[in-house]
Amino acid sequence: MDSFLLQIFSGLANGSIYAALGLALVMIYQSTHHINFAQGEMATFATFIAWTLIEHGVPYWLSFFMTVGIAFVGGLLIQRIFIKPVERAPVLNNVIVFVGLLVIFNAMSGWIFGQTVKAFNSPFPTASLVLPQYISGHQLGSLGVTLGVLLVVFLFFKYTPIGLAMRAAAQNPDSASLVGIPVSWMLALGWGLASTIGAVAGIMMAPVVFLDPNMMGGILLYGFAAALLGGIDNPWGAVVGGFIVGVLENILGAYVIGTELKLSVALVLIVGTLTLMPNGLFGRKVVTRV
Amino acid sequence: MKLLEVNALQAWYGTTQALFGLNFSLERGGITTILGANGAGKTTTLRAICQTVKTSGDIVLLGQSTSRYPTDKIVRMGVAHVPDGRGTFTALTVQENLRLGAYTRRDKEMVAQDIERIYTRFPRLKERFNQQAGTLSGGEQQMLAIGRALMLRPTLLLLDEPSFGLAPLIVQEIFEIMKNINEVDQVSMLLVEQNASLALNLADYAYLLETGKVVLSGAASDIRSDESIRRTYLGY
Numbered sequence: 079m080d081s082f083l084l085q086i087f088s089g090l091a092n093g094s095i096y097a098a099l100g101l102a103l104v105m106i107y108q109s110t111h112h113i114n115f116a117q118g119e120m121a122t123f124a125t126f127i128a129w130t131l132i133e134h135g136v137p138y139w140l141s142f143f144m145t146v147g148i149a150f151v152g153g154l155l156i157q158r159i160f161i162k163p164v165e166r167a168p169v170l171n172n173v174i175v176f177v178g179l180l181v182i183f184n185a186m187s188g189w190i191f192g193q194t195v196k197a198f199n200s201p202f203p204t205a206s207l208v209l210p211q212y213i214s215g216h217q218l219g220s221l222g223v224t225l226g227v228l229l230v231v232f233l234f235f236k237y238t239p240i241g242l243a244m245r246a247a248a249q250n251p252d253s254a255s256l257v258g259i260p261v262s263w264m265l266a267l268g269w270g271l272a273s274t275i276g277a278v279a280g281i282m283m284a285p286v287v288f289l290d291p292n293m294m295g296g297i298l299l300y301g302f303a304a305a306l307l308g309g310i311d312n313p314w315g316a317v318v319g320g321f322i323v324g325v326l327e328n329i330l331g332a333y334v335i336g337t338e339l340k341l342s343v344a345l346v347l348i349v350g351t352l353t354l355m356p357n358g359l360f361g362r363k364v365v366t367r368v
Numbered sequence: 369m370k371l372l373e374v375n376a377l378q379a380w381y382g383t384t385q386a387l388f389g390l391n392f393s394l395e396r397g398g399i400t401t402i403l404g405a406n407g408a409g410k411t412t413t414l415r416a417i418c419q420t421v422k423t424s425g426d427i428v429l430l431g432q433s434t435s436r437y438p439t440d441k442i443v444r445m446g447v448a449h450v451p452d453g454r455g456t457f458t459a460l461t462v463q464e465n466l467r468l469g470a471y472t473r474r475d476k477e478m479v480a481q482d483i484e485r486i487y488t489r490f491p492r493l494k495e496r497f498n499q500q501a502g503t504l505s506g507g508e509q510q511m512l513a514i515g516r517a518l519m520l521r522p523t524l525l526l527l528d529e530p531s532f533g534l535a536p537l538i539v540q541e542i543f544e545i546m547k548n549i550n551e552v553d554q555v556s557m558l559l560v561e562q563n564a565s566l567a568l569n570l571a572d573y574a575y576l577l578e579t580g581k582v583v584l585s586g587a588a589s590d591i592r593s594d595e596s597i598r599r600t601y602l603g604y
Contacts, residue, residue, distance in 0.1 A: 239471070246457050246468050253455035256418060257516065258443030258472035362459075 091217035093324020099301030100316035116179035118298030121280035153273025309361020404577035448517035458502030469519030
């Protein structure tokens with residue numbers, strides 16, 4: 079029983095990171111109707127920035143918030159420079175741009191920071207303050223940080239005028255511009271925010287899997303699974319999906335298929351969701367009037 | 369000063385030209401209607417005023433040349449557009465739709481008051497204020513679209529076929545409300561309609577469009593009473 083609970087808790091801790099990544103994917107999907115394949119590499123690059131700051135003696139949390147700021151501006155610039163020109167272009171052009179960004183960020187991480195695997199220290203104590211037999215300090219800490227981020231994002235979208243304008247711009251850009259919303263800038267803000275959330279996920283993941291240019295490759299796959307399982311057009315579905323994927327992956331890995339095959343859980347979930355219920359658990363069916 | 373003056377207006381969708389040198393003007397406080405068959409360029413004319421299509425020519429709004437302005441700047445000058453298809457933000461609530469209408473305004477308290485005023489005018493919207501706007505009926509969505517436009521406190525209201533797809537009784541109700549808005553709130557209107565008799569009853573001036581050009585204009589009452597115009601162009 080104890081080890082079962084242990085698996086659940088560590089699944090939730092990982093799940094919170096998948097949830098954050100899934101949310102970032104959904105946010106960009108809602109405004110561009112494409113999956114941002116570069117989300118993971120952008121997060122890795124941001125994590126490298128945090129690592130560099132910490133290596134240069136900047137305190138952890140200061141590095142954390144500086145990185146979050148840099149990631150926000152970076153995401154915004156990526157939208158302005160690379161995505162805006164293909165806004166109205168065919169699907170393939172967009173996919174190529176996303177894949178291009180993936181390769182560029184992956185290569186830049188290796189080129190600037192090196193290919194060697196780096197240890198990334200956790201800011202949290204080794205032993206958890208609550209339920210130390212089931213959850214480690216870092217797991218609890220990262221769970222807290224990601225849940226905090228998700229809460230802030232939720233409140234932002236629900237209660238601020240600019241959050242409302244961003245939702246309107248993503249959903250119905252034509253109508254949004256007719257009420258005076260500068261739509262293109264709202265989409266850029268969305269990219270900034272998604273990039274920020276991804277960066278937090280990366281920084282929280284690095285102490286667990288170690289930092290190297292390909293760190294987020296596998297993690298992004300779980301993020302995809304989370305977003306698809308929850309319904310690709312539903313942000314809160316992605317969050318729930320993230321937790322489900324995290325727990326499922328851990329339990330199946332521990333008791334059924336073994337840890338080596340864990341990643342295939344994500345693939346099975348992706349293929350299964352797409353074939354059996356393409357709208358996911360909480361996605362809306364898209365109905366168009368003829 | 370005229371509210372709006374349009375000279376030699378041309379508009380394109382990609383390389384397809386939709387307007388071929390349109391000239392017209394709007395008086396302050398009036399209701400003007402643009403009539404014409406499908407594809408005559410009615411919707412495009414409204415879009416051109418808001419700069420959501422590519423245009424050339426002169427558009428002078430309240431004495432300023434707006435033909436190079438971005439859409440949000442034109443909205444800030446007080447042009448509210450009820451687009452074809454109503455432009456509902458379907459996944460947002462009724463109240464959020466109304467709040468978006470006031471996006472460019474900074475007077476928060478007045479905005480809250482205006483939302484209440486919209487609810488008094490459209491009690492059915494009040495009943496559904498927390499409901500997803502996509503679940504409203506067609507008539508209710510049209511009311512919401514007009515309400516959202518009014519939230520701007522517009523000087524000029526552009527209406528694109530408000531009668532489209534609605535039952536006759538609802539259409540009548542909506543046209544009554546539009547008349548009331550024009551009289552009470554002094555909002556000038558430019559109305560695009562397929563239903564010519566309906567539009568001519570409401571409007572005081574009319575322009576008739578054919579393939580992107582004005583072919584005829586005059587007081588709505590004159591056009592209404594001229595049988596040959598009615599037969600030739602309006603088909604009733």
